[in-house]
Amino acid sequence: LLSQVSVLITLILSTLLYAEQMLSGAEVALVIFCVMAAFELVTPLPLAMQMLGKTQKAAQRIRQVADMPPTTLNPLESAALPKQYDIGLDNVSFRYSEQHDWILKNINLSIPQGSKIAIIGISGSGKTTLLHLLMRYYDPEIGQVLLNRQSLKHWHTDQLMTCFGVLSQRSQLFAASIRENLLIAKPEASDKELTTAIKAAGLEKFLSYLPEGLETWVGESGVKVSGGEARRIALARLYLKNAPILILDEPTEGLDSDTERDVFNALSVFANNKTVIMVTHREAGLGLVDVVYQVEQGGTLVPGSDSLASMKSFL
Structure with missing residues (x-):
């Protein structure tokens, strides 16, 4: 007025x-x-x-x-990455501070290159924390995490991240086009590589309905695409990076059964010659792995049965 x-x-x-x-x-x-x-x-x-x-x-x-001080310290001189990607946890125990209880205790685990394992457990048992230790987001208070029998502390964290392709329950998309979101994984990717990744992730049909195709703006945090399509974009990004070790943290959480099946079918083809470490509480994902481990309350890791069917009662 x-x-x-x-x-x-x-x-x-x-x-x-x-x-x-x-x-x-x-x-x-x-x-x-x-x-x-x-x-x-x-x-x-x-x-x-x-x-x-x-x-x-x-x-x-x-x-x-x-x-805040960094959670991990990088070496002054970083070694070259190994050609073999065997992973090991040697008597690993972890807690966030001395005031907190132990989240993981006395974990011993060997993951040879090409292995496919699932880690299950109740919410808050330490499954995702275990993945974070494998990628050196944190260092264990006791014990060490190994890559080809050497401590992860031998390498700069930026180097280590080139070894891992991550697909989590939250597909992080940025306020940019679909193309730009894909190129985060491999900025120099050619159109042919993009097309291959799009086909592998099952994005072709979705893109065919978009007038602007790959140039379509996804909005802040991907608000302009559905949860399923956001997960497919993240899956295509995983293909583009083509890392030797795949970290899957509840990769189909929140998806309907049809989309979940499509995602796991695509992953089963892509992950054929790769190491797969998956956290899940969904039965559908167990068909992708060979061995199941359970994180029990108290932070201990227990090998599951060779029969995946016998693990379904837990899920």
Whole structure:
């Protein structure tokens, strides 16, 4: 209301000045637009003041995170990555701090290259934490994680991440086109490589309905695509990276049974010659693996039966 009254008063005064030939027509228009623009600038200020406290607290939390010591330290000189990708956990125990209980205790595990294993357990038992240790998001407090019989501490974390392709229950997409989201995995990928990955992930039909195809904007966090299509985009990204070790953390969580089946069918072909380490609580995923391990309460790891059917009662 105040802005409308101000514009009206400005219009009246400007008209009088124009009649007295003190302002030209262009200057009258300029004055009116300046008044309107001034109110557009001032209007958001009260809301901004209301949000100031939240903004300051958010900035404080960001500074606290930035000042935290790193969870892992990189070596001054990093060794070359091995050609063999055998993974091992040697008497590994982990907790987030001395004030917390042990999440994992005395874990011993051997995962030869090309193995396909599933890790099951109740929520909060430490399954995802175990994956994080394998990728060296954290270092164990006791014991060591090994790659080709050498501690992961021999390599820079950036080097290690080239060994892993990750598909999780939350498909992280960015406010960009489908093409740009795919190229995160391999920026130099050719159109032929993109086409191969798209076919492998079952994205062809979806893209055929989009007028802009690969240039379609997915929105912030992929809000403009469904959960199933977001997971397929993430799967295509996994194909493009073509890492030797696949980490699958509840890869079909939240998907319907048909989409889940399609995702696992695609993974079974792609993962043929790769190491697969999957956390799941869904029966459908067990057909992809050869061995099942269970994380029990207390953080211990127990080998499952050779018969996957006998593990279904747990799930």
